[in-house]
Amino acid sequence: MTAKQSRGLGSVSEIAASVRSGEVSARSVLDKALQRVGELEGDLHCFNEVTTEKATADADAVDRMVASGADPGPLAGVPIALKDNLCTEGIPTTCSSRILAGWRPPYDATAVARLRIAGAVLVGKTNLDEFAMGSSTENSAFGPTRNPWDPTCVPGGSSGGSAAAVASGMVPLAFGTDTGGSIRQPASLCGVVGVKPTYGVVSRYGLIAFASSLDQIGPFAATVADAALGLEVVAGHDPMDSTSLDRPAPSILASLGDGVSGLRVGIVEDFLSDVSPECSAAVAAAGEALAAGGAKVEHVAIPEVLLGLPAYYVIAPAEASSNLSRYDGVRYGLRVDGPDVETMNARTRGEGFGAEVKRRIMIGTYALSAGYYDAYYGQAQKARTLLIRAFETAYRTFDVLLTPTTPSVAFPFGSKVDDPIEMYLCDLCSIPSNLAGHPAVTVPFALSPEGLPVGVQVLAPALGEALMMRVAASLEQAAPPGARGPVTP
Amino acid sequence: MCPRIREPGGRAAVSEPERLISPDEVRHVARLARLALDDDEVDRYAVQLSAILEHVDAVRRLDTAGVPPTAHPLPVDNVLRPDTEAPSLHRATVLAQAPAVEDDRFRVPRIMGEAP
Numbered sequence: 235m236t237a238k239q240s241r242g243l244g245s246v247s248e249i250a251a252s253v254r255s256g257e258v259s260a261r262s263v264l265d266k267a268l269q270r271v272g273e274l275e276g277d278l279h280c281f282n283e284v285t286t287e288k289a290t291a292d293a294d295a296v297d298r299m300v301a302s303g304a305d306p307g308p309l310a311g312v313p314i315a316l317k318d319n320l321c322t323e324g325i326p327t328t329c330s331s332r333i334l335a336g337w338r339p340p341y342d343a344t345a346v347a348r349l350r351i352a353g354a355v356l357v358g359k360t361n362l363d364e365f366a367m368g369s370s371t372e373n374s375a376f377g378p379t380r381n382p383w384d385p386t387c388v389p390g391g392s393s394g395g396s397a398a399a400v401a402s403g404m405v406p407l408a409f410g411t412d413t414g415g416s417i418r419q420p421a422s423l424c425g426v427v428g429v430k431p432t433y434g435v436v437s438r439y440g441l442i443a444f445a446s447s448l449d450q451i452g453p454f455a456a457t458v459a460d461a462a463l464g465l466e467v468v469a470g471h472d473p474m475d476s477t478s479l480d481r482p483a484p485s486i487l488a489s490l491g492d493g494v495s496g497l498r499v500g501i502v503e504d505f506l507s508d509v510s511p512e513c514s515a516a517v518a519a520a521g522e523a524l525a526a527g528g529a530k531v532e533h534v535a536i537p538e539v540l541l542g543l544p545a546y547y548v549i550a551p552a553e554a555s556s557n558l559s560r561y562d563g564v565r566y567g568l569r570v571d572g573p574d575v576e577t578m579n580a581r582t583r584g585e586g587f588g589a590e591v592k593r594r595i596m597i598g599t600y601a602l603s604a605g606y607y608d609a610y611y612g613q614a615q616k617a618r619t620l621l622i623r624a625f626e627t628a629y630r631t632f633d634v635l636l637t638p639t640t641p642s643v644a645f646p647f648g649s650k651v652d653d654p655i656e657m658y659l660c661d662l663c664s665i666p667s668n669l670a671g672h673p674a675v676t677v678p679f680a681l682s683p684e685g686l687p688v689g690v691q692v693l694a695p696a697l698g699e700a701l702m703m704r705v706a707a708s709l710e711q712a713a714p715p716g717a718r719g720p721v722t723p
Numbered sequence: 724m725c726p727r728i729r730e731p732g733g734r735a736a737v738s739e740p741e742r743l744i745s746p747d748e749v750r751h752v753a754r755l756a757r758l759a760l761d762d763d764e765v766d767r768y769a770v771q772l773s774a775i776l777e778h779v780d781a782v783r784r785l786d787t788a789g790v791p792p793t794a795h796p797l798p799v800d801n802v803l804r805p806d807t808e809a810p811s812l813h814r815a816t817v818l819a820q821a822p823a824v825e826d827d828r829f830r831v832p833r834i835m836g837e838a839p
Contacts, residue, residue, distance in 0.1 A: 340816045433796045447795045476802040477795070544779040555756060562757070564829050569822035575834045576757065584759030592758055596749070596768055597775055599756040613782050615792030620785075622793060654771055655778050671796025696796075 237383045237685070242403025242720035243267055246312050246460040249406060250353070253296065253311030260296035260311030260355060264289055267313035267357055270404045277723060278380045280399040282318045283326050284358040289313070292355045299353075306353035309467055314349060315399040315408040318359040319366055320451070321440035322346055325356075329442055330374035331364045333561045333568045333586030343440020344475065345409065345451050345468040352467045357405055360395025364588045365558065366416055366444045368392050369660035372651045373590045381424060382723045383686055387644035390420030390660070393454070397424040400454045403720030407464045408454045413445050414546050415640075415664025417452045418676040422639035422689030425678040425719040427461045427706070428454050430664075432696045433671035434479035436465075437472030445553035446477075448546075448668040456719055458677065458707040462486040465699070484699040494708045495528030497701075500632035502693075503533045504540055505641075505663050512688050513638040516680040520636055520690040523712035524705065534632065538624035541617045542666035547658055548601050548614035549669070554591075555598030561586060593654060622670045629695045634705050637663050639676040639689035663691060673699050677709045678718035687717060743773040 243249060243266055252258040271284055299306040316322065319329045321339035328334045342350070349356070363373035371379040371394030381389040382402035389398040393410025397420035400408050410417045412430040421428025429452040436451040443449060453464035469483035501521050506514045525531045563569035563582030570585050572578035587595070601610040628635060641662055650656040667674040673696070676689040690709065694702035710718075744752075746769045753760045753768075760768070814827060823830035 337820060340812055434799065473804060477797060477799060479797065479799070541781065541785070544782045547775060547779050548782060559757075563822060564831055565817075566820045567822075572832060575831045577759075578832050579757040580754075580759040583757055587758070589764075592760070592764070593768065593771060593775075595756050595758060596752055596772055600744070600748075600752050600772065600776075603752065603755060609783050610776075610779065612792060613785060613787060614779075615794060616787035616790040617782050617785055618793040619790050620787070622796070655774060658775075658778075669796070 237721040237723055239716060240403045240720045240722045242456065243270070243313065243406050245457060246309065246406045246455060246463055249312050250308060250310045253300065254305060256300050260293040261290070263311050264293040264313055264355055264357070267405055271357065274402050274404060274723065277385055278382060278398050278402055279377055280315070280360055280379055280395040280402070280404060281358040282328055282330060282361050282376055282395070285325055285356055288325065289355050289357050296353050296355065308352050308463065309349065310353035312354050312407055313357045313405045314354045315357055315360045315396055315405045316346060317362055317393050317396050317410040319362060319411060319442040320346055320409065321442065322356065322359065325359065327359065327442070329365045330362045330376055331587065331591070332375045333582070335375070335568070337566055339440070341440065344437035344472045346440060348468050354407070360393070360399055360408060362395060363392035364591050365554070366392040366411055366413055367554070367590050367594055369415070369419055369657050370651065371395065372647065373588055375588055378647065381644045382719065382721050383425060384644065385723055387646055387686070388423070390423035390644065392416040394420045396454050397421050397426060397428065400424070400426045400456060401719035401721060402723065406455060407460060409451055409464070409468070410454060411441055411449055411451050412668065413448045414550060414668050415661035417454065418639050418664045418674060418689070418691060419660055421454055422676045422678070423644040423687065425687030425717065425721070426454050426456055427458050427675065427677055428452065429461050429465055429675045430667060430673060431465060431469065431699060432479070432673045434477050435469045435484065435697070435699070437475040437478045439472055439474035443557040445550040446557060447553060448550060458703055458710050459487065459490055461675070462490060462703050484697065486700050486703045489700050489704055490707045492704055493527055494524050494705055497529045497634065497705065498632045499524050499529045499531045499705070500534035500628060500635045501531065502536050502539060502635050502637045504535060504537055505637050508662060509638045509641040510643070512643065512680065512682040513641060516688045516690050517636060517638050520679050520709055523709060524636070527708050527712070534628055534635070536624050536628050538621045539666045541621055542669055543658065543662050545614040545617040545621070545669060546661070546665045547597070548610045549618065551594040551598030552601050552611050553598070555595045555602065558591070558595055590654070618669050621666055625670050625672065625695070634698070634702055635693040637691045637693065639663060639691040643682045643684070643686040643688055667693055672696055673702055675702055675706045677706045677713065679709060679713045681714070681717050743776045744769050
C-alpha cells in the first residue's frame with residue numbers, strides 16, 4: 235500500500251465560491267485538474283475520453299461570465315467527470331462498448347445540461363463496465379480502470395471510472411448511474427461518497443438505458459456535502475422523462491448539519507453474516523457512532539432483502555434484453571454486414587457486444603420467452619412487491635436503515651470475472667434499494683487491515699434524501715481520518 | 724469471501740447445479756435475441772445460464788399467491804404532454820451517424836427471402 239492522502243483540487247463548494255468571486259479563474263482550476271489527469275491517467279485509466287479542448291473553452295466562458303458580473307452558477311468552474319453512458323452533445327459516448335465506439339450524441343442528457351447551466355466544466359467521459367453491466371470495470375471494451383488505493387485491485391463498477399477519478403483527486407465531483415449498486419459499490423471500494431437517489435428524482439433523459447425501472451443518475455464526491463450539492467443541481471422534474479417525479483428537487487444541504495439526535499436507526503442484520511468481517515465491523519462501528527450522536531439504534535430483521543439479488547437477476551436482464559434491442563446495426567454504431575438483415579443484426583450484435591452483455595441479453599430473453607415468463611419474470615415482479623412491503627413495514631419503526639455497502643473490499647483483477655455469480659454477489663446489499671426505488675448513500679467509514687476503504691450504507695424511504703444525507707454527514711464526522719479519498723496512488 | 728444467498732428464514736437456496744439449459748435452447752434464445760454466437764460461446768452460455776437460473780430459483784419457488792407484481796417503483800402513470808408542435812432533430816443530423824444511408828433513408832441488406 236502506497237496510497238497517500240491528498241487534498242485533490244479542494245472541495246466543490248470552495249472551488250465554486252472562489253471562481254464566482256473572481257479570486258481564482260475557472261481556467262486555472264481546470265489546468266490543475268488536467269495536470270492531475272495527465273499525471274495519473276496512464277496508471278488508472280479512468281477516462282474513455284478527456285475533453286481538453288472543449289473543457290478549456292467552457293472554463294474560459296465561465297471566466298468571461300464572472301468578468302462581466304454575471305453569476306455562472308453554483309458549480310462555477312468545478313471540473314466534473316461523467317460516466318460514458320450519459321449523452322454529451324458532440325462528444326463520443328460509448329458505454330465502453332464496441333457497438334457504440336465513436337458515436338456522438340446529437341443532444342445532452344438533461345442531467346448534463348443542468349450541470350453545464352450550473353457552470354460545471356466537463357473534463358471527460360469515464361470508463362464503465364460495458365453498458366453498466368458489471369462490478370469491476372473489467373467488462374469495458376477499452377480496458378479496466380484501476381483502484382487508486384491499490385492499482386492491483388478493481389475500482390468496482392460499473393461506474394468505476396467516475397469513482398476512481400474522484401478518489402484520485404482528478405476531479406472533485408463526478409456522476410455515474412446506479413441500476414443495482416453501480417454508484418455505491420465503486421464509491422465504497424474507492425473510499426468516496428456515492429448517492430443513488432430516489433427513482434424519478436433525476437431525469438433519465440439522455441441516460442443510455444440498461445434497466446429502465448431501476449436506473450438512476452447520481453453523484454460521487456469526497457464529502458457528503460459535495461455530493462449533496464451535486465445532487466441538488468441535477469435533481470428535479472423533467473418533462474422529457476415520463477418517469478420523472480413532478481415535484482420540487484429535494485433540499486438537502488440546508489439540514490445537513492442537523493445531527494441524528496432522536497432518529498431511529500435500524501441495522502439490517504440479514505446481510506451481516508454474508509459479508510467480510512471488516513464490512514460487518516464497519517456497520518457496527520457506524521451504529522455506535524450514531525448512537526453516540528443521540529440516535530436510537532436497533533437491529534432489525536428484513537429477510538426479504540435477500541430476495542433482492544435473485545429478483546434483480548431476472549428483472550434487470552429482462553429489461554436490458556428489451557432496451558438493447560435498439561443496437562441493430564441500422565441507425566447508429568457498429569454494423570457487421572451480412573447477406574440479409576437478420577444476419578446483419580445478429581453478426582453486428584455478436585461482434586459488438588462483450589461477453590457479459592451477451593450473457594445478460596440471453597438471460598433476459600430466456601426469462602421473457604414463451605413458457606418461462608410467469609415462472610421467472612412474473613415471479614420476480616412479485617418478489618419485488620414483497621421486498622417493497624417489507625421496507626414499508628421497517629420504515630414504520632425506523633427513520634433510516636444501516637447496512638454494509640458491499641460484501642468485501644476491493645478485490646484483485648481477474649478474481650471474479652470468470653464467475654458471473656461471484657461478481658453478481660458484489661451487489662447483494664445495494665440491489666434492494668433499486669428494486670424499491672428508494673434512495674441510498676455510501677460513506678467511507680473504515681480501512682481494512684490491508685488499508686483498503688470500507689463503506690457503510692444508509693437507506694431511506696422514497697424522497698428521504700435530506701434525512702439520509704444528514705445521517706451520512708454524521709457518519710462522515712465520526713469516520714477515522716484516512717478512511718476516505720482523495721489519495722495519490 | 725462472497726456470500727451465498729439464503730432464502731428468508733435462512734435456508735440454503737443453492738443446490739447442486741443441474742443442467743437446465745441445453746445448447747440447442749441457447750441457440751434458440753440467441754436467435755430470438757439476434758445474437759450470432761460461435762460454438763464455444765454456445766457451450767459456455769449453456770453452463771453459465773444454467774448456473775444463473777439455478778441461482779435465481781429462490782424467486783421461481785417463492786409463494787406469491789395473492790401478491791400483485793411491481794413493474795415500476797413509482798405511482799406515476801398516464802403521463803401526457805400537450806399535443807403541440809416542437810422542433811425535433813434534423814434528418815441530416817440523425818442520418819449522419821448511420822452505418823449506411825441512401826436517398827435520405829437508412830439502408831439495410833435485403834429483408835425479404837428473395838432478391839428484389
